[in-house]
Amino acid sequence: MEHVIAETVNYIKNIFLNDFSGHDYFHSLRVYRVAGTIAEQENADMEIVSLAALLHDVDERKLSPETYEKKEHAVSFLKEQCVSDDNIERICKIIDEVSFAGNDSVIPSTVEGKCVQDADRLDALGAIGIARAFAYGGNHNRAIYDPAIVPKFGMSKDEYQDHVTTSINHFYEKLFLLKDMMSTDTGRKIAEKRERFMREYVDEFMAEWDGKDY
Known part of the structure; x- marks a missing residue:
């Protein structure tokens, strides 16, 4: 397993070499680390969790x-590493279920999927989550904030994917929803701390924007 993990780390390093949207190599490494921590608490299959x-x-x-x-990409790489077809199918199922999709978001069907989804969502929270939100926004030509553009709630998967928003609205439309969408106890505990920090940041941002911090 250690050899396959090492090969996977090298593979994603090349895949995300020039990514500056917040979905970079280090994001995947953080998700891997946190997912492993959650998997230990949930008695999940560590190999499946790690690769997914x-x-x-x-x-x-x-x-x-x-x-x-x-x-x-995932299937081709895993076949090269001689991962069994059954495990490839399990890993792809986890990958397919991991993303936030507005009201169409799913709770993963396996404990391994819950570990990976929680870890991915945790990386969207806290100090790093704030940095990633603005990195992604700048990379996709989003305004930081525009009072004329109000947050939109209750979006379907298609609406969420096609929605044009601002980086600050993204906190309300997605990031502040994630804590209550955690599937594991470990994920919820980490999320509570990270969300609290983010809410304090947004409060300070709005105070400065409105000139109420002096």
Whole structure:
């Protein structure tokens, strides 16, 4: 397993070499680390969790739309590593269920999927989550904030994916929803702390924007 993990780390490092959207190599490494911590508490299959966490973005719709449906990057790599077809299917199922999709978001069907999904969502929270939100916004030509654009709630998967928003609205439309969407006790505990920090940040942002901090 250690050899396959090492090969997977090298693989994603090359895949995300020039990514500056917040879905970079280090994001995947953080998800891998946190997913492993959660998996230990949940008695999950560590190999499946590790590989799914490391590979969860290699076929992500926004990053690789041409391979998204069939998870071609993940499948091809795992076959090269002689991972069994059964385990490849399990890993692809986890990857398919991991993403936030508005009201159409799913609770993963396996404990391994819950570990990976919680870890991925935790990386969207806290100090790093704030940094990633603005990195992604700048990378996709989003305004930081515009009072004329109000947050939109209750979106379907298609509405969420096509929605044009601001980076600050993204906190309300997605990030502040994640704590209550955690599937594991470990995920919820970490999320509570990280969300609290983010809410304090947004409160300070709005106070400065409105000139109420002096």
